[in-house]
Structures are given as structure tokens and as C-alpha cells.
Amino acid sequence: MNKLLEKFHFPIEIIKTNRQKTASIKLKKEFFEIRVPKHVSNNQIKDLIINWSSWMNKKLSESKNYSILQTNKYKNGEKFSYLGRNYILKINSGNTTSIKLQSGFFHIFVKEQDINNSDVIKLLLSKWYINHAQNYLYKKTDLYSKIINVQPKSIRIKKYKSKWGSCSSNGNISYSWPIIMSPIKIIDYLVVHELCHLIEHNHSNLFWQKVQKYVPDYIFRKQYMNLNSKNWLFD
């Protein structure tokens, strides 16, 4: 297993072997297995992954094994992710409504009569996520603004249907709040991506060079994001 990939929880396992003359890829239960001859460099593997990505996406969408995706019902025992970690939903009755993350649990306190009301639970959870997304993304954007030396005009938190963020030509950055469910490295990549659009308002080579300067392994994160986006839906 390639250490670099392991570090980012990327669902691809790379096996370097002398037994193989050409590279191959297979979709296993929860990850792709890529086998390459020993002499193949990590950069060459990156290129392979890029070349294979549309095939990989197609394969995933066809695969039944991959759909570990839950349809949220907002009931006890369901898993909800925050910054890449899963927490189990535990609904309790209480005098006030509140949410607390504690030792692997999303503890939700609602009035006795709302314990089975998924609309109430969903609303509470989404408010919690939006709040945390706001704080977290503001801080991260501030941090990376200083590093990259750019200044967005405004930062907005909303919910997009089919993208995680955007940067308008006059410098307004928007993020889709469910991104807060994803691993921190993915959020960092998104923030850097949008901030780099303040310098390059397109997806040219120059733009990706800028992104790479601050997130050298951005290709892995981008790919991870494409493959896992569905797991961060909040519907």
C-alpha cells in the first residue's frame, strides 16, 4: 500500500509487483486495486489514475457493492459524517434542543414528542452543520488567503446541487456546506481551489500549477472528491 494514498484514505490500493509487466486496475469491494510493475513511479501512477478516471467513475456507478450510500432517515443508529469521521446518531429527549458530538456519537436532544420526528431532527442537524461549516470554512479561507496572498471579496455558505464551491469573477467565494462532512484534506483542497480562482479565473494549466503549489497532491484529493461526493449528501 502506497503510504501517500493511505494517508488520505483514498480508496485506491497500489500494489507494486515484479510479477506484472503492465499496469492493471480492478474494482474490489470497497476500493480500486491498481497493480503496476515495480519500476513505475508515483507520477506515472498519477497519470494512470487520471487516464482511468472516467472508466473508474463508470465502474463505480455500475457497481452494487459500492453503494454504501445511506438514504438518510434521521433515525437512531444512522451514521453522519463530520470532517471525515462517522458519528452515530443518538436521539435523546431533553428539556432543550441541542446537539453534542461525543465519543463517536451525534447526541441530539429534542422534546419528547419530537423523538421520532425526522423533519425536526433533520432541521436541527442541518443547522448544526451549517453553523460548523461557516466557522470552519471562514477560518480555513482566512488561513489560506494569507498563505496564497489573495483576498476574497466575500465568503458565502449555501447548498449547491452539483458542485462544492464557486468563485465569481468579482471575487465572491461560495461553499456548499455539506462539504464539512468530508475529510479535512478534501476541504483544504476545495478552499485552495476556490482561492486560486482569484488569480486564475479558469481551469487552465496555470491554474492547476497554482493549486499544486499549495496542495502538491491535489490530484489525489480531487479524485477522492469525485469518487466520494455522494457520501456527503444531505437530503
Ligand SMILES: [Zn+2]
Ligand atoms: Zn474551479
